[in-house]
Amino acid sequence: LNIAVLPGDGIGPEVVEQALNATIAVCEKYNHELTYKHALVGACAIDETGNPYPDATHELCMQSDAVLFGAIGSPKYDNDPSAKVRPEQGLLAMRKNLGLFANIRPVTTFPSLIHKSPLRSDLIEGADFMCIRELTGGLYFGRPQGRSEDGNTAYDTCVYSRYEIERIVRLAFEYAMKRRKKLTVVDKANILATSRMWREVAQEIAKDFPEVETEFLYVDNAAMRMIQWPKSFDVMVTENMFGDILTDEGSVITGSMGMLPSASVGTYTSVFEPIHGSYPQAAGKNIANPLATILSAAMMFEYAFNLKEEAELIRKAVAASMDANVVTEDIAGEGVKASSTKEVGQWI
Amino acid sequence: LNIAVLPGDGIGPEVVEQALNATIAVCEKYNHELTYKHALVGACAIDETGNPYPDATHELCMQSDAVLFGAIGSPKYDNDPSAKVRPEQGLLAMRKNLGLFANIRPVTTFPSLIHKSPLRSDLIEGADFMCIRELTGGLYFGRPQGRSEDGNTAYDTCVYSRYEIERIVRLAFEYAMKRRKKLTVVDKANILATSRMWREVAQEIAKDFPEVETEFLYVDNAAMRMIQWPKSFDVMVTENMFGDILTDEGSVITGSMGMLPSASVGTYTSVFEPIHGSYPQAAGKNIANPLATILSAAMMFEYAFNLKEEAELIRKAVAASMDANVVTEDIAGEGVKASSTKEVGQWI
Numbered sequence: 250l251n252i253a254v255l256p257g258d259g260i261g262p263e264v265v266e267q268a269l270n271a272t273i274a275v276c277e278k279y280n281h282e283l284t285y286k287h288a289l290v291g292a293c294a295i296d297e298t299g300n301p302y303p304d305a306t307h308e309l310c311m312q313s314d315a316v317l318f319g320a321i322g323s324p325k326y327d328n329d330p331s332a333k334v335r336p337e338q339g340l341l342a343m344r345k346n347l348g349l350f351a352n353i354r355p356v357t358t359f360p361s362l363i364h365k366s367p368l369r370s371d372l373i374e375g376a377d378f379m380c381i382r383e384l385t386g387g388l389y390f391g392r393p394q395g396r397s398e399d400g401n402t403a404y405d406t407c408v409y410s411r412y413e414i415e416r417i418v419r420l421a422f423e424y425a426m427k428r429r430k431k432l433t434v435v436d437k438a439n440i441l442a443t444s445r446m447w448r449e450v451a452q453e454i455a456k457d458f459p460e461v462e463t464e465f466l467y468v469d470n471a472a473m474r475m476i477q478w479p480k481s482f483d484v485m486v487t488e489n490m491f492g493d494i495l496t497d498e499g500s501v502i503t504g505s506m507g508m509l510p511s512a513s514v515g516t517y518t519s520v521f522e523p524i525h526g527s528y529p530q531a532a533g534k535n536i537a538n539p540l541a542t543i544l545s546a547a548m549m550f551e552y553a554f555n556l557k558e559e560a561e562l563i564r565k566a567v568a569a570s571m572d573a574n575v576v577t578e579d580i581a582g583e584g585v586k587a588s589s590t591k592e593v594g595q596w597i
Numbered sequence: 598l599n600i601a602v603l604p605g606d607g608i609g610p611e612v613v614e615q616a617l618n619a620t621i622a623v624c625e626k627y628n629h630e631l632t633y634k635h636a637l638v639g640a641c642a643i644d645e646t647g648n649p650y651p652d653a654t655h656e657l658c659m660q661s662d663a664v665l666f667g668a669i670g671s672p673k674y675d676n677d678p679s680a681k682v683r684p685e686q687g688l689l690a691m692r693k694n695l696g697l698f699a700n701i702r703p704v705t706t707f708p709s710l711i712h713k714s715p716l717r718s719d720l721i722e723g724a725d726f727m728c729i730r731e732l733t734g735g736l737y738f739g740r741p742q743g744r745s746e747d748g749n750t751a752y753d754t755c756v757y758s759r760y761e762i763e764r765i766v767r768l769a770f771e772y773a774m775k776r777r778k779k780l781t782v783v784d785k786a787n788i789l790a791t792s793r794m795w796r797e798v799a800q801e802i803a804k805d806f807p808e809v810e811t812e813f814l815y816v817d818n819a820a821m822r823m824i825q826w827p828k829s830f831d832v833m834v835t836e837n838m839f840g841d842i843l844t845d846e847g848s849v850i851t852g853s854m855g856m857l858p859s860a861s862v863g864t865y866t867s868v869f870e871p872i873h874g875s876y877p878q879a880a881g882k883n884i885a886n887p888l889a890t891i892l893s894a895a896m897m898f899e900y901a902f903n904l905k906e907e908a909e910l911i912r913k914a915v916a917a918s919m920d921a922n923v924v925t926e927d928i929a930g931e932g933v934k935a936s937s938t939k940e941v942g943q944w945i
């Protein structure tokens with residue numbers, strides 16, 4: 250098992266360290282030979298090389314079987330609109346160059362964290378769905394993009410090819426087959442030409458998956474139903490920009506933002522990362538919750554290496570740490586002494 | 598006072614009837630001379646004329662001081678993707694032709710309905726903000742839109758001119774000045790050229806409103822914060838597509854979807870309508886909640902006629918009907934006998 254380790258910015262290095270430790274421990278137990286190398290990405294990469302996704306980092310990713318990723322972003326760049334090079338560009342370059350067309354985010358609830366959810370417990374308890382977001386097309390990458398010559402008009406382009414839609418919708422159906430066999434395709438087909446193509450392609454592919462119940466939902470309705478009735482979802486698939494909004498909405502309804510992993514899979518090497526950001530306020534303080542990143546390592550074992558038992562072991566250890574109240578302050582219940590990032594990682 | 602009445606489809610006619618009755622009653626009490634005419638819009642307009650926004654309807658709207666609107670949409674068209682003419686096109690044509698560039702949606706909570714909110718009571722109690730959505734630009738109207746010749750690529754265009762952004766952002770600042778003096782500008786400036794122009798223009802206009810605290814929020818963060826901390830918003834302004842998603846999200850968090858009015862203001866005549874849809878399942882049953890439409894009539898008195906006392910009287914009557922438990926089944930508490938649409942309207 251040959252992995253690239255990209256800690257990134259903010260709390261990234263601290264949480265990735267713990268996920269790497271868990272990975273090493275599992276490999277020792279199961280006798281897998283593990284090699285790993287670190288590389289720069291994000292603000293720290295700009296600081297050292299001028300490039301948020303340096304060539305050396307890309308090459309390492311291409312040569313690896315999987316990428317363990319932390320987070321990127323720094324207030325230094327957020328507050329400087331004139332900065333020419335920005336950490337986010339590194340993220341987009343990585344997505345495009347590694348062909349990471351599908352971002353997969355399981356939305357699961359943890360019984361001990363239900364009280365942290367902004368939703369009423371009866372609505373969220375037992376919710377368990379998966380958002381699949383297209384990650385290399387749409388408004389994010391469509392061209393032309395820019396300003397008219399006089400500077401008074403700005404434009405962006407949303408583009409999708411049939412092929413781009415087909416591969417991700419097919420993937421979504423395959424996930425639905427492994428789960429509760431329900432797929433929700435989210436679009437705005439009453440307004441957008443791209444959405445009408447999404448709907449058309451999904452209707453065609455649905456014929457190959459007669460066992461799956463397929464439904465179509467407008468994005469505005471999806472944003473409502475995610476709050477009103479999250480248990481109605483099993484697998485949801487949507488385009489890049491809608492996915493950006495809906496997956497973030499999905500991540501807060503469980504109350505366990507610090508717990509949710511993700512996988513970005515595609516043409517070359519897949520990337521595994523927590524869904525939370527670089528959280529610069531907590532950087533270096535040894536207080537960040539490492540569980541989302543450790544659970545991303547579990548996803549790595551399952552998706553990149555097809556090692557399900559190993560993945561399950563990590564998940565069990567995470568659950569055990571919560572049962573034993575060895576948790577960071579963000580999820581420590583009343584009267585529970587919070588542990589540090591390192592203590593939680595070590596225990597697991 | 599000269600108004601156009603456009604009941605539309607589904608429950609539209611029933612709820613508009615009650616709002617019109619309230620309008621007539623208020624005009625009698627205050628000795629305002631009222632004239633009104635009905636016109637077709639939506640599915641019923643297609644059925645009769647082939648056009649979801651007939652010229653006669655447009656002319657009536659142009660000659661009126663305000664438009665009282667119900668809802669459009671019919672399952673007949675929703676389930677027929679091959680239909681060439683659709684009710685939604687009537688809505689878009691009306692927005693464009695009347696120059697309705699700003700959709701204004703107050704998000705307010707009703708103490709007696711807090712228990713219907715999907716959010717925990719402490720998060721939503723007392724939330725009170727206003728979403729201002731740009732309504733005639735962006736992806737909805739940008740061209741080119743369509744398919745490549747081989748049919749294998751689809752595209753949409755998001756376009757904004759400086760002028761379009763200026764007028765709505767200025768409007769938003771003016772509303773903020775009349776409220777708690779806080780404005781949240783929602784965009785995706787880390788990705789989109791149009792969003793960068795929104796941010797630039799908003800930063801310029803902010804200089805004319807030094808008393809207003811202006812903040813910028815990415816749309817994905819806004820979707821999260823609306824659930825986690827709705828009380829942090831006062832006035833929010835955003836572009837058309839983001840506004841479509843966020844205003845619908847905003848409408849369900851209060852638990853009082855059937856209560857929320859809206860105004861679409863612009864170049865010519867303004868339109869007042871409930872935010873709920875045509876709800877075809879309930880059409881003709883005399884069970885639909887007329888309060889959102891009656892409150893839209895209140896907005897009409899305030900915004901179109903600058904008659905604040907009249908508006909306040911309608912709002913008081915609505916509150917009184919709720920206190921007296923004269924309410925439709927959707928908001929009737931336990932042990933309360935539900936009243937019909939007509940009974941509620943009559944009482945008010």
Ligand SMILES: CC(C)[C@H](C(=O)O)[C@@H](O)C(=O)O
Pocket residue numbers: 337340493787788817
């Ligand atoms: C940082 C930003 C460019 C990125 C996106 O919009 O894709 C982020 O919001 C995400 O969801 O990973």
Ligand SMILES: CC(C)[C@H](C(=O)O)[C@@H](O)C(=O)O
Pocket residue numbers: 439440469685688841
């Ligand atoms: C019916 C549809 C075209 C419309 C929109 O997307 O604007 C609706 O969702 C709305 O918000 O008024």
